[in-house]
Amino acid sequence: MKRYLNFPLVKGTASRQAHADLPEGTYEREMSKEGFFGPAAFFYHRNPPTGWIDFDGPLAPRAFDLTRINDAPGSPWSAPVVLHNKATEIRLWCLADPMPTLARNGDGDQLLFLHRGSGDFFCDFGHLAIGQGDYLVIPRGTMWRIVPAEPMRILAVEATNSSFTLPDRGLLGPHAIFDPAMMDTPEINEAFRAQQGDTQTRVAVKKRGQVSWMTYPFNPLDAVGWHGELSAARLNVRDIRPIMSHRYHVPPSAHTTFLADRFVVCTFAPRPFETDPGAIKVPFFHNNDDYDEVLFYHDGDFFSRDNIHPGMMTLHPGGFTHGPHPKALTRMFEQPKAMTDEYAVMIDTRDPLEIGEAASAVEWTGYKDSWKTKS
Ligand SMILES: [Fe+2]
Structure with a gap:
């Protein structure tokens, strides 16, 4: 068991409960150790952490339209x-x-x-x-x-x-x-x-x-x-019965299906949205510094993503903050539907992934710009 520096602190204007009751007009970002299992800090920002106007270099988020293979x-x-x-x-x-x-x-x-x-x-x-x-x-x-x-x-x-x-x-x-x-x-x-x-x-x-x-x-x-x-x-x-809390957006690790030594496979299956008025109802912004995150979109309507259809795959290399797309973000506290309608397979790896030629050939290069609301 590692002994991390571990301080339960609250500084400035902040919620004391993660993923709920955010200070008015703020966006929450989680930074944590060991995926979502270690010590974490939750920042309350004035702007969405994905509000970049440019993103250049190998760390940029990637999307591949595997339906073209x-x-x-x-x-x-x-x-x-x-x-x-x-x-x-x-x-x-x-x-x-x-x-x-x-x-x-x-x-x-x-x-x-x-x-x-x-x-x-x-x-x-x-x-x-x-x-x-x-x-x-x-x-x-x-x-x-x-x-x-x-x-x-x-x-x-x-x-x-x-x-x-x-x-x-x-x-x-x-x-x-x-x-x-x-x-x-x-x-x-x-x-x-x-x-x-x-x-x-x-x-x-x-x-x-x-x-x-x-x-x-x-x-x-x-x-x-x-x-x-x-x-x-x-x-x-369809035999997976996902856990959820009506008052707390559970982290994606709660949807783990299989484990291997250096990666996990999780399944996102339809579940009710949170109903507590203060609970956030979209995936929270977070740094995925410990893992590369892969999502394969199987079926349904992917509520936190714009312009993604079944059969596509996204890769968020570990090292930057990601979170919901702008359209999804407008529904942070109020969802028009009672339930999510999505099946997706997530593969999170502890070690960086290399991109194969077949994926490069079907890359949607506009993905990193898909969070932009300003240019
Ligand atoms: Fe993530």
Whole structure:
């Protein structure tokens, strides 16, 4: 446990409760340690902290229209890498036809988020039908194959040299947000048995970023059964029951779905807006100095962002203050709707991310100017 300098102080004109009862006409900015878990300070500014009239250099916020990526390779290892660092590799994979080979990730656990499409997932553990909004957690070393029933768009996130785990729910208890019993696991069923046989099958194994091929004179997804604690698993975003407080805007970390060693995956799902008159009702401005923040917009109407549509991705490199867009900011204390209507996947990494060529090619360069109200 670190011993931070820790002072519960109030200076000048300030609220004593974070995210509520701001001094008249001010904008709150949070600066904190350890994401939202360490000591923090809340500043009450006269102007929005995103009120820049120019933003130049590598730190600028980025947006990528991944709907414009349409290559459809049969192997996940050929799918374009959009963002990466030593702890993760994030790809946008369009899969239109049945995978001609099996895939196996030797570099780390694989998370697939099915943004669009449906089909069948076959792996060492059996068969699962998969559909839109599914997260699929595939343990490192699992052999697998997908047969789409309709074209898929998949966000693939690798926990490089690491595993996906579940967050501690703390005071909420282990069944909050989603009950682990809501996770489906593959079955040794008729569909699984039907794909077995003596068809020559290749397996594309990725290890240390390089792909090797093994060829078998049969389909190696040939288990007749198995037992153990480890399995691939599926969770649909519609089975997530987000926590909220009617009097307090909870930080995004409260929506954590999966953890890896050097990043977290969170899910924003529809929830009621706060109703307390003094509680802010949009994401608060904050410095994300400890994390790079990635958002992938899955579905709905993204209430804190202008000009962002499903299938887009934004990257806010750690090191500057960000927050709601000007249109959203006008609704800081009053929302016309009762509930948010958005599904988004957030990936926050402790280490800086590099931008892949595929993402650079579909960048919306105007994003950093989208907070401007003055020029
Ligand atoms: Fe953020």
